[in-house]
Amino acid sequence: MNYKALHSWIDEMASLCKPDNIYFCDGSEAEYQDMLKKLVNEKKAVKLNPEKRPNSYAFFSDPSDVARVENRTFIASMKESDAGPTNNWIDPLILKPKMTKLFDGSMRGRTMYVIPFVMGPIGADIAQYGIQLTDSPYVVCNMRLMTRMGEHILDIIEGGKDFIPCLHSVGYPLVNRPDLDWPSAPIEEKYIAHFPEERLIWSYGSGYGGNALLGKKCLALRIASKIGQEEGFQAEHMLILKLTNPEGISKFILGAFPSACGKTNLSMLIPTLKGWTVETVGDDIAWIFKKKDGKFYAINPEKGFFGVAKGTSYETNYNAMKAIEKNTIFTNVALTEDLDVYWEGMKDAPDKLISWKKDIWHKGDKEPAAHPNSRFTVPIEQAPNLAKEYDDKDGVLISAILVGGRRANTIPLVIEAFSYNHGIFMGSMMGSEITAAAISDSIGKVRRDPFAMLPFIGYHIKDYFNHWFNMKGQTSEALLPKIYYVNWFRKDEQGNFIWPGFGENSRVLKWIFERCEHKAKGIETPIGIMPDKQDLDLTGLNITDKDLDTLFEVDKKAWLDELLDLEDYYKSLGDIPKALYEELYQERERLNKLGE
Numbered sequence: 001m002n003y004k005a006l007h008s009w010i011d012e013m014a015s016l017c018k019p020d021n022i023y024f025c026d027g028s029e030a031e032y033q034d035m036l037k038k039l040v041n042e043k044k045a046v047k048l049n050p051e052k053r054p055n056s057y058a059f060f061s062d063p064s065d066v067a068r069v070e071n072r073t074f075i076a077s078m079k080e081s082d083a084g085p086t087n088n089w090i091d092p093l094i095l096k097p098k099m100t101k102l103f104d105g106s107m108r109g110r111t112m113y114v115i116p117f118v119m120g121p122i123g124a125d126i127a128q129y130g131i132q133l134t135d136s137p138y139v140v141c142n143m144r145l146m147t148r149m150g151e152h153i154l155d156i157i158e159g160g161k162d163f164i165p166c167l168h169s170v171g172y173p174l175v176n177r178p179d180l181d182w183p184s185a186p187i188e189e190k191y192i193a194h195f196p197e198e199r200l201i202w203s204y205g206s207g208y209g210g211n212a213l214l215g216k217k218c219l220a221l222r223i224a225s226k227i228g229q230e231e232g233f234q235a236e237h238m239l240i241l242k243l244t245n246p247e248g249i250s251k252f253i254l255g256a257f258p259s260a261c262g263k264t265n266l267s268m269l270i271p272t273l274k275g276w277t278v279e280t281v282g283d284d285i286a287w288i289f290k291k292k293d294g295k296f297y298a299i300n301p302e303k304g305f306f307g308v309a310k311g312t313s314y315e316t317n318y319n320a321m322k323a324i325e326k327n328t329i330f331t332n333v334a335l336t337e338d339l340d341v342y343w344e345g346m347k348d349a350p351d352k353l354i355s356w357k358k359d360i361w362h363k364g365d366k367e368p369a370a371h372p373n374s375r376f377t378v379p380i381e382q383a384p385n386l387a388k389e390y391d392d393k394d395g396v397l398i399s400a401i402l403v404g405g406r407r408a409n410t411i412p413l414v415i416e417a418f419s420y421n422h423g424i425f426m427g428s429m430m431g432s433e434i435t436a437a438a439i440s441d442s443i444g445k446v447r448r449d450p451f452a453m454l455p456f457i458g459y460h461i462k463d464y465f466n467h468w469f470n471m472k473g474q475t476s477e478a479l480l481p482k483i484y485y486v487n488w489f490r491k492d493e494q495g496n497f498i499w500p501g502f503g504e505n506s507r508v509l510k511w512i513f514e515r516c517e518h519k520a521k522g523i524e525t526p527i528g529i530m531p532d533k534q535d536l537d538l539t540g541l542n543i544t545d546k547d548l549d550t551l552f553e554v555d556k557k558a559w560l561d562e563l564l565d566l567e568d569y570y571k572s573l574g575d576i577p578k579a580l581y582e583e584l585y586q587e588r589e590r591l592n593k594l595g596e
């Protein structure tokens with residue numbers, strides 16, 4: 001939206017939603033503290049024990065509002081064919097009036113907060129400015145931790161920057177009824193709507209995470225992916241890490257992994273290999289762009305972590321645990337009797353807790369004390385391993401891109417793509433096995449999630465694939481990042497993970513780093529280039545030869561089946577780029593020759 005329309009848009013939305021007050025957020029610490037104090041007084045938040053967790057708060061959502069709601073997330077492009085087969089499409093001419101009715105009076109009895117924010121470092125060419133209107137003070141506090149927000153951003157917009165309008169209401173007007181601790185609307189009234197032609201976001205009925213913090217998935221992925229397609233950058237669901245070798249040389253590596261596959265852990269990893277370090281630039285989203293030198297660079301549009309708490313411990317992610325020792329908002333975790341936080345996987349459970357449902361919980365109870373999607377929100381500056389480049393408007397040069405999902409079989413520990421096109425093919429085939437499904441016969445089947453972007457591509461998936469090839473253009477391979485398919489989740493016949501993961505993943509990162517420097521050897525297989533056993537630094541690691549063989553096995557039959565399944569998937573997507581079929585056919589041909 002043109003910056004000149006800013007105030008008339010705010011007025012128009014206010015006359016639709018009818019809040020009691022309008023409040024322009026300045027983004028200050030004092031404002032943040034006031035809002036949290038008020039939320040505690042209203043019993044909507046719990047202030048944690050300042051001796052254990054200074055300046056930190058816990059929120060508990062309604063049990064019906066605990067996650068992103070993909071089936072209530074819509075791409076309302078003018079034409080259905082522009083949303084493609086992987087999105088929920090609704091005609092905007094139907095959705096707009098429907099949602100207008102819902103928004104009408106939806107903020108009665110509440111304050112409408114105006115949040116000016118920017119995704120990306122200020123001054124970055126591709127930074128995207130936004131204004132979120134919301135009736136949720138919880139959202140304001142989280143947006144302050146997750147984005148660059150406040151009156152300095154309003155000044156920039158008013159000074160002539162176009163912005164993306166984002167309207168959000170929890171959908172619980174206070175008309176002749178008291179407020180709830182976590183107001184929200186019933187599932188059938190929830191709409192997380194994107195209007196790509198207008199670059200507009202409307203979200204109604206949920207106060208949780210990606211449904212409500214509109215800078216994150218809605219703007220920085222769905223709308224930005226469409227803007228990027230039009231304007232020549234890529235918005236991707238990727239972490240960004242800085243890897244430094246013992247000689248002090250650094251490289252930046254991106255990683256696309258689906259939600260809950262360890263992006264935050266990888267971006268904060270502490271290498272077990274001596275002399276190596278990993279620093280974090282981002283844990284969830286990367287915007288990729290090309291500079292005049294023909295190389296690809298990335299920025300992290302966010303400025304905080306909205307990480308999954310469950311499973312996070314000083315053993316699995318020391319840096320995250322350090323980051324959340326203070327100044328953190330927790331959502332749907334359990335509380336200890338002395339008002340600290342607890343979740344499954346953090347440490348041994350105490351005998352008694354207050355569960356995320358605010359019930360008394362006893363050790364041994366069947367239900368988990370914290371919700372599996374419990375979260376922490378924390379400013380990125382609190383990561384002890386923060387890379388100094390995190391706020392660099394010029395971005396970081398990308399040396400390698402990792403792609404991967406959770407696969408118990410078939411996919412080796414690491415495979416290097418033969419070429420960038422082959423790497424795009426690897427990204428297109430990403431997926432994870434379905435582990436719990438309503439339809440039991442789909443358990444074990446692979447749910448494809450190309451580049452971990454399935455829920456986040458704001459347009460037709462075929463055009464998304466085309467965009468990968470278009471961005472590459474005529475660039476020579478030497479300038480392009482190398483692409484790697486990694487799989488930390490391979491299991492043995494007994495169902496145990498073979499690879500220890502976490503800090504030990506640095507062994508794989510080292511090989512990748514040294515491949516980028518043309519130093520490490522690799523062996524060609526039909527599916528890509530893999531380290532020979534002696535090429536991977538395994539010093540001090542206790543792993544049997546048999547397990548190593550499994551980690552690097554190329555099972556011809558399993559791969560041919562994989563490609564058959566992938567071909568079916570491609571066909572279900574419509575007219576995807578021919579280059580992807582070419583890669584698939586070439587891979588099949590190479591496999592067919594194996595063992596001949």
Ligand code: OXD
Pocket residue numbers: 068209210258259260284306
């Ligand atoms: C996700 C997230 O769901 O990052 O992917 O929260």
Ligand code: MN
Pocket residue numbers: 237259284
């Ligand atoms: Mn994510």
